[in-house]
Amino acid sequence: MPSHVFADHAAAQPPERGAVDALISQTRRLRGEVDAVRRDAVADHADPTGRWQRALCDLAVHQLNDLDDHLAQLRDGPPRAGAESAVPDDPAAAQEPRHGSLLSRVGSAEWNLLTDEASWSGELYEILGRDPAAPPLSLDELPSLVHPDDQTLLTAMVTDCLIDGKPIDGEFRVRRTDARVRQVHMMGEPVLAADGSTASMWAVLRDVSELRRSQRVLSESRDSLQRHRDIARTEHRLAVELQESVLPPWRDTLHFPHGSPARLDLAAQYLPSSTGARIGGDWYDAMELPDGHALLSVGDLTGHGVAVTSGMAMLLGALRGMAVAGAPPGRLMGWLNQLLDQTVQPALGSAVCCRYDPDTRRLTWAQAEHPAPLLFRAGTGRALTPPSGVLLGATSGAAYEQADEHLRPGDVVLLHTDGLVPRRDRATATNLLLSLAPRIGEAHTAQECLRTVVDAFGEAPREDDACLLVARV
Structure with missing residues (x-):
């Protein structure tokens, strides 16, 4: 050779x-x-x-x-000239190249143009699925093994090699006699005689299936x-846009009609997670009701993403509509629970809902497994004792109790979701927030109170988003 x-x-x-x-x-x-x-x-x-x-x-x-x-x-x-590859004892193993053995996946061949002789290594017979006892195929016969869609490619490569002296480097599919189709990579070159003519062509064929x-x-x-x-x-962008439309940056003073001197000074803020990628179902809301009362609420639906954010928007819209109809906080919670329980994609949520009467300064509230409102008065603070209430969507027909708290001028009520104080359990988070009582007591507006809380906890790395609503009488 x-x-x-x-x-x-x-x-x-x-x-x-x-x-x-x-x-x-x-x-x-x-x-x-x-x-x-x-x-x-x-x-x-x-x-x-x-x-x-x-x-x-x-x-x-x-x-x-x-x-x-x-x-x-x-x-x-x-390999030694004329060496044959070993025939495996297992006939099934012979049908598939042995991964991990180069000799089972790479074979060589040479076609002598002067004598019309062809020489194949035993490995090439195995790759092409040919009987080792059969004579090797000539260059004219070789395309008969190739997939019809790749025969033109092989013919062009061989022609360029023999006529123009170009190296062969290409892949084609081979249909074996066992009906398996294998991907073969062929590399080769012409071998020149002393007079510069092409004497033969050699190639290495590798099973790269x-x-x-x-x-x-x-x-x-x-x-x-x-x-x-x-x-x-895309979902994150939609969730952000939906959330921003529902929870715009908002701080305002809510005045009440009927000639009452009482008023609520309000400020609220949404705090995103540290990565900004976990848009959840947290919300805050405040609105004046037709009877002159105020509705204050915060809540959190479990989960993240556009589905949860859209669910939060739906829940907030339902809450507003039912509150305008005159439902008290306990009944509102019961209806929200029924709404979540009957949605196509059930969800769980916690919430606190407050109704404030400016004439009597009475705060009536209900909650669904949510952090209780914090009341700051004269430099001290305490958590309001929560009435009974289970998670929204956790059980059908749940009843929610109400509690009342009489507020005084200068009182500050803080509503928040669980993620406000990062990486803390609820009791510890409450104690940390209450420790801000002296600073909140020195504040003159709801916005100053909000800034005090955000300065303390807003920049801390948080795994979840959070909402904060401050109401000052």
């Missing part, structure tokens, strides 16, 4: 065995480390990020296996991850 180099090039000397052995050891160590990362990668097939991570690891392992095999062949030198499959999985996982990110960005 002629040498697989151009006639005007000298044959390269093989590298030192020790240097190649060192490279093989490094490759195998790296493959073990990548394989360990692959085993620890997210296995949840419903998670696009996990699928992408595992696909990357699988592809890296394939590449390192191939590198290990190539280095082993480089160390051991080319598993490698291409891994690359497809990686590409599909990457596309899936990108779609997931695009959807998440």
Whole structure:
């Protein structure tokens, strides 16, 4: 068999065995480390990020296996002329190339143009699914094994090699006799005679089916991850826009009619999570009712995303409508519970709802497993004793009790959601907020009180968003 180099090039000397052995050891160590990362990668097939991570690891392992095999062949030198590949004892194993053995996935061939002889290695018979006892196919016969859609490509590569002396480097699909379709990568060159004419053509053919499959999985996982990110960005944008339309930056003084000197000075603020990506169902609200009373409320639906934000907007709209109809806080809570219990996508929520009478300065309120309102008076503070009430949406037909509190001029009522004091349980958060009583007592407006609380806890890293509503008599 002629040498697989151009006639005007000298044959390269093989590298030192020790240097190649060192490279093989490094490759195998790296493959073990990548394989360990692959085993620890997210296995949840419903998670696009996990699928992408595992696909990357699988592809890296394939590449390192191939590198290990190539280095082993480089160390051991080319196979002996006429050597045949071992035939496996298991017939089923013979139908599929043995992953991890280069000799089962890479074969060589040479076609002598002067004698019309062809020479195939035993590995090439296995890759192409041919009987080792059958004669090798000529260049004219070779396209008969190739998928019809790829025959033109193979013919063009061979023609360019033989006529123009161009190296062969391309891939095509092969239909084996066992009906399996394999992806084959072919690299080759013409071998020139002394007079410069093409004497023969040699080629190395490699089964890259598993490698291409891994690359497809990686590409599909990457596309899936990108779609997931695009959807998440769109949902986040919609959630932000919806939330901003429901909870605009707001601070105002709410005056009451009927000639009453009483009034409520109000200020409120929404505090996002540290990442800004977890838009939840927190809300605050204040409105004047037809009878001159004021409705104050804060609440939180469980979960995050546009569905939860839209649910919060629906709940807040229902709360306003039922309050205008004259329902007291306890009944409002019962109706909100029924509404959540009967929605298509059931949800849970906590809330506190207060009705303030400016003539008597009486605050009537009900709650659904929500932090109780905090009352600050004359430099001291305390949490109001909560009436009975379960989470909204937790059970059908729940009843919600009411409690009353008489307010005085200068009193400050603080309503908030759980995320206001980050990473604290409810009791600890309440104590920390109450510790601000002396500073809140020195404030002259609701906005000053709000700023005191935000300065204390607004900049702390928070995993969840929060709402804060301050009412000063």
